[in-house]
Amino acid sequence: MNTVIKNVWSFLISMRLMLVLVLLFAVASGVATFIENDHGINTSWALVYSSHWFEAIQVLLGISIIGNIYRYKMYQKKKIPVLIFHVAFLFILVGSGITRYFGYEGVMHIREGAMQNQMISSDAYLQVSAKKDDVEHKLEEVVYISELGGKKFHYSMDIDGKELEVSYKDFIGKAVKTAVDDAGGEPLVSFVISTPQGPDSYFLNGGQFVDAGPLMVYFDKMPINRTPYIRFMHKNNSISFISNVPIQWMRMADRKQKVFQANTEYPLEGGSLYTINGVQLVVKSVLEKGRVKVVDEAESLASGKMKMNTDPLSALIVDVEYDGEHQEVALMGKGKRYKGFAEMFTMGDVELSIEWGSKMLQLPFSLWLRDFVLVKYPGSMSPSSYESHVTLIDEANGVREPRKIYMNNILDYGGFLFFQSSYDKDEQGTILSVNHDPGKWPTYIGYILLGMGFLLTLLSPYSRFGKLARTKYEVTASVPVIAALLMALSYGQPLLAKDTEALIQEVSKINQDHADYYATLLVQARDGRTKPLDTATTNLLNKIAGTSSMFGLNHNQIILGMASRPDAWKELEMIKASHPKLKTLLGMTASQKRFAYVNAFDNHGNYKLASIAEEALRKRPAERGTFEKDVIKVDERVNVAYYVYSGRFMNVFPLEGEMANKWHYPEEALTTFPPKAAAEVRELLRQNAKGLAVGLREGNWDQANAAIDAIKAYQQKYGAAVIPDESITKAELLYNKLQIFERLYPIYLLSGLILLILIFVRIAKPTLNLTKATRIVLVVFVLGFIAHTISLGMRWYISGHAPWSNGYEAMLYISWSIVLAGILFARSSELALATTGLFAGIVLFVAHLSWLDPQITTLVPVLKSYWLTIHVSIITASYGFLGLSTLLGFIVLIFYMMLKDKKKRERISINILEATRISEMSMIVGLFLLTIGNFLGGVWANESWGRYWGWDPKETWALVSILVYVFVVHMRFVPALRSNFLFNAAAVVAYSSIIMTYFGVNYYLSGLHSYASGDPIPVPSWVYYAVSTVIIMIVGASFNRNKLVKITKAK
Known part of the structure; x- marks a missing residue:
């Protein structure tokens, strides 16, 4: 027996097994990322991350590390550095285990002015609530389910000596519910209730009910409170309804309307809208004998019964058994990080509610969101930062403290950490990540030991590195x-036609020193960064032509020339294209590398690439050939060229008092600024044009440079809030030049x-x-x-x-x-x-x-x-x-x-x-x-x-x-x-x-x-x-x- 144990131990700590485990760990982790990409996060967790075999690999690796510490005597003085970082991995493994089994995380959503003490869990749970004689029995278990398989389950709970059993039967990744006729079925009503979050679909059989907040919906079940309700009833081979409040009714087909009185029974019609206490309920189908069928979305699409759902649900099919009664239940939801849709029904003398999805977790304190602040980059819709101004309220401990939560600045209280995660689209609410992790410090200790061990190993003369x-x-x-x-990179420059040469000669009269000085003006980019115009012209020319200079001119001369004389520059071959088929379409020869902007349009002004580019963009990236790829690139270059010709890149004019600190291009400034501000911009543009004319005529650029200085002074006067330090601007100009x-x-x-x-x-x-x-x-x-x-x-x-x-x-x-x-x-x-x-x-x-x-x-x-x-x-x-x-x-x-x-x-x-x-x-x-x-x-x-x-x-x-x-x-x-x-x-x-x-x-x-x-x-x-x-x-x-x-x- 001792020999067997010794052999098993030797095998467990053998380097061969360790290397096999390392490779298995690597392969499994890598494969899981592709599973997640193709089948979703639930599938990757069900098959890999939460599986027992994946945990076993990590446990065996930990055992192997411990065994090899003794096998190679790492406790010896000269091997202490190696011992430290191997022990560090053990701490990290232990910490991750504690986090896995004792930690949890979730998301808290709070609207401005509201208080919240609940969060929704990240893990998906099977949640069973069984109520008998006003006594509630609960079962909550984490489950990992996917369309490719996963952990099947079978849970049971005792209800006054009788076993309620819930077991896994099937899973449909993209599922929809539909009501179908069934000769052996039961009375069934299918309806939709409108909510602020969107429409919710329901299917009710006899004995079931739905709690829709301000409205209760019952089927052959007596109301349990005084909340406004509608009650469906099956009798005399028909289905009728009654309500304790008046109901506005409209038939969808012919728009016929009427009002049904309270406490009066009426026949129930499908295809009708019932408005009850402000809640809109649409009855889709009324079946005397029917059943709810959960089908794959693809099957439903093929049958033409529904349109494509852009946000489909999954269905976990479970078998429920109690007191000899058996029922199959489809639980709709999305699994991890999403709350599911509860199915409520009765079996014998027990009222059941079963749900699959994330659950609400109660916190021992509350957060009140006083204000949510979103700061954007100047002149941009891109967020620079966002933060939640909250008040921490813990009545039990007498705590009421103002706190701020923003990215990289957390709220730590009571063993819970709160992090700024996201926000509502209307910027009136915040979304916080919440984490409770007792394994944090063992893991951090492991990280510290890891760094120490690695450093000492590199310095030790006895280590492998030494x-x-x-x-x-x-x-x-x-x-x-x-x-x-x-x-071998060779770029030939084609001979220029005579008219092209003349144009280049004329444009080159714009002194390069003046063009470079002009480019020291500050311009605001789309992302809100204020930068020298020199940086913008470099980027624009590279996008259009794939180079930073052409025709013996630098980027500043070219881009400013394009903006000042667009009609002439549109005739020059500047836009890069490479595919032979595309060259033919654009009227290029095989040897040409670039085409003129005007060649992208036919004699009627129609864009030649319009339909081709649209078709190429509609194709999936994997289906695009070299032609489609070049079409998309050339289409972008043409659009960038238009952006330059129209002068829209010249966002050089700020507007006094504008909250977003947005800067504007000349045409926009002249047409949208208040009259006084527009007049000031018009005068600056006039001075610039006059200075340019004098420079071209006389070769004296002093007046043109003075006009640029005037624009700079205007920028300092009205846009100082977003202007970088002068040393930063000089550094950027030098960076571009070098x-x-x-x-x-x-x-x-x-x-x-x-x-x-x-x-x-x-x-x-x-x-x-x-x-x-x-x-x-x-x-x-x-x-x-x-x-x-x-x-x-x-x-x-x-x-x-x-x-x-x-x-x-x-x-x-x-x-x-x-x-x-x-x-x-x-x-x-x-x-x-x-x-x-x-x-x-x-x-x-x-x-x-x-x-x-x-x-x-x-x-x-x-x-x-x-x-x-x-x-x-x-x-x-x-x-x-x-x-x-x-x-x-x-x-x-x-x-x-x-x-x-x-x-x-x-x-x-x-x-x-x-x-x-x-x-x-x-x-x-x-x-x-x-x-x-x-x-x-x-x-x-x-x-x-x-x-x-x-x-x-x-x-x-x-x-x-x-x-x-x-x-x-x-x-x-x-x-x-x-x-x-x-x-x-x-x-x-x-x-x-x-x-x-x-x-x-x-x-x-x-x-x-x-x-x-x-x-x-x-x-x-x-x-x-x-x-x-x-x-x-x-x-x-x-x-x-x-x-x-x-x-x-x-x-």
């Missing part, structure tokens, strides 16, 4: 990378590529000394890194928030972290320097492709937190270190493919060892940063909206990435996986989880962190090429790896 740092091979810092990225990021990526690429080529040459010629070349490249990198850092700092200063709040900024920061990683490892390996040059250059190049928007924008309220700076900076920096590890792994695979050359085999094998060493060090740092950053994101979430982990797709895939890299760094503990080849192959493949986390979730899954809406965009073709390349590399390298078994054995 050992790798001390390891040196025969050829120090000579790991080459064979990764040739040859990009264009550091655009200039850096070729420097990074070329310097890295040159060093790689030299290292490759040294493989053939070992005597080649690269010390001088390496130092030159290092100096270039350090200077580039300094410029990179300064430019990031400038963007931070200009925007007022950390420069990693969108896709473009994150790419800038990732490339910065890559260069930092290369500089840190430069002394250990030339490979680190060379590969980071390539990788950083590629990332910066990708950042400046057309699909990433480089504009500096305002922040949504939830991102206005110092946690944004901490969480995003750490987690994004990890991508750089993990990316370096991936690129090194790719290089090692190339070296394995080069092992056929026997003369160079020994040198290559040493390079493999050195590359693997740097790769593993970089991966360890990246994994530590990724883990810390992810859990700090949990702290941000918990302090901002009350939930540090909610299985949102983004955070789930971040966890998947952590698990994937945990697997890779632990592979060396399993003999069958302990090889440099497998490690490097895994390093290459593992980065796919990062790509999915960063890009895939944003565009293919729905969630809090995602940009996806509706159907996902199709997978880009380059993904297939990349995957194919990796597979070919791994397969090709595997053929040669056995030739270096002795040299490349695991250290």
Whole structure:
């Protein structure tokens, strides 16, 4: 028996089982995000997140950690850092368990002037209320149900010695109820009651009733109170009604009307509207023998009985059994986070109410909403912040305190946390997230230990990282990378026609210095940000033509020319188009890259792309081909061009006293401002036009510049409230002029590529000394890194928030972290320097492709937190270190493919060892940063909206990435996986989880962190090429790896 127990224990704590569990955990979590995307959150919770097998994986991982702490003697002094972060994971697991089983959360809705002490739960419950002899018996159980299956249930409750049993029978994801004739059925009335929230449908059999607030509806049941009611009665093979109040009646078909007197019986008619005590009740059908049938929405649509429901309900079908009586009941609802619709009926001597959905939870205190305040960005409808001014009222403890709740500022009282979540559309009510979490502090202790353990591990000479740092091979810092990225970008400039040349010559008379000075005017963007006109003109020209200069003119000259002489500029070929079919439609030749604005319209002024663009936009993204995609892009460019020609981008005129601080373009100002303000604007425009005319005629631009100064003075006079500090404006103009990021990526690429080529040459010629070349490249990198850092700092200063709040900024920061990683490892390996040059250059190049928007924008309220700076900076920096590890792994695979050359085999094998060493060090740092950053994101979430982990797709895939890299760094503990080849192959493949986390979730899954809406965009073709390349590399390298078994054995 002892032997069996010992074997079981050895199996439970074996590294093989741990790695299997890690992979299972990762795969299950990743698959769950796709289940949620396709089938909804209820399905993902029913099948994965709330399942016992998913919990078992986490428990077994905890047991494995405990066992391996003793197995590898982590309690020894030199292993204390490793012990700390492994114990940290145990705290986190315990904390999550406490939260799972003892914590709960929900939502509280309060209107201005109202008091609330209830919240609706996030979890869905099966709620059964059985009332007998004025004694109520209750059953409330959390259930997770989905159309793909889930936890089936069977519950029972004792009612005076008799068992009431409720059990799962079926589930319909998109369900509708309908009344149908049934020869074996019972009398049935189908009706709809109008409420402020919308119409509610009901079906009543004999003995049932509906409580509709100001109205009670009964069927063959005596009223139980004096509330106004309507009572349906079945007798003499017909159904009639009676009410205790007068009823206004109207037949829907012919609009016939009458008034039914109180306490008088009348026949009940279907297709009629009954207005009772102000409540409108529409009787849809009256069946003497019928039944309620719950059907799938698709079935109902196919039969033509109903229209598409934009917000369909689900149906949980349960069997109810009591005292020998059996009944099937359909419970309608949406599951988690939504209250269900109670089904009320009688079985024997018991009145039953059964509901599936979130339940109302009572709080021991109340909140009174005194005021809800929504602040918007100037001139915009976008919210800058919103906050709830509440009074906390706890009568039992004599507490009555005013509090404010807003994003990233919580109310903490009585073990409950309140967070600003959302608000009503009319801005007269607030929606608060409520959280009660006893597992918070064990989890936070785990986070603190995690950070301490990781830091001490990196500093400890006895850790794996410390050992790798001390390891040196025969050829120090000579790991080459064979990764040739040859990009040939050539843009030919077509010859200009004579009339075009004449126009360009005329426009170029507008002095560039004057155009640039004109662009120092401040303009208000659509998102409310006030910025230099120079920034706006750059963005506009890039959108229209895909470049920042044309015809020998800069962006300011072109955009101002388009606005001042639209008729002439509409004749110039400026708008980019690429698809051959689209070029033909627009009258372009195959060699032309751009077309004139006028060519987008036919001789009658009809827009050529109108129907085609509309058709392309109607198609799901996955169905759009290259033609449709280019049509949509060109359609947007044409609209932006019109936006410029009409002058609507020139929002330079504020209006005195305007509450929203909105600025207006000239035409709008002249037509909507009060007469005195409009006259002032008209005079400014006249001075500007006069100055421009003098400049063109005489070449003297002083008067034109003075007109610009006059507009600036007008802006300061009436728009000072939203004008940024002068130093910020100057910084933005300098930032635009320097264009550091655009200039850096070729420097990074070329310097890295040159060093790689030299290292490759040294493989053939070992005597080649690269010390001088390496130092030159290092100096270039350090200077580039300094410029990179300064430019990031400038963007931070200009925007007022950390420069990693969108896709473009994150790419800038990732490339910065890559260069930092290369500089840190430069002394250990030339490979680190060379590969980071390539990788950083590629990332910066990708950042400046057309699909990433480089504009500096305002922040949504939830991102206005110092946690944004901490969480995003750490987690994004990890991508750089993990990316370096991936690129090194790719290089090692190339070296394995080069092992056929026997003369160079020994040198290559040493390079493999050195590359693997740097790769593993970089991966360890990246994994530590990724883990810390992810859990700090949990702290941000918990302090901002009350939930540090909610299985949102983004955070789930971040966890998947952590698990994937945990697997890779632990592979060396399993003999069958302990090889440099497998490690490097895994390093290459593992980065796919990062790509999915960063890009895939944003565009293919729905969630809090995602940009996806509706159907996902199709997978880009380059993904297939990349995957194919990796597979070919791994397969090709595997053929040669056995030739270096002795040299490349695991250290």
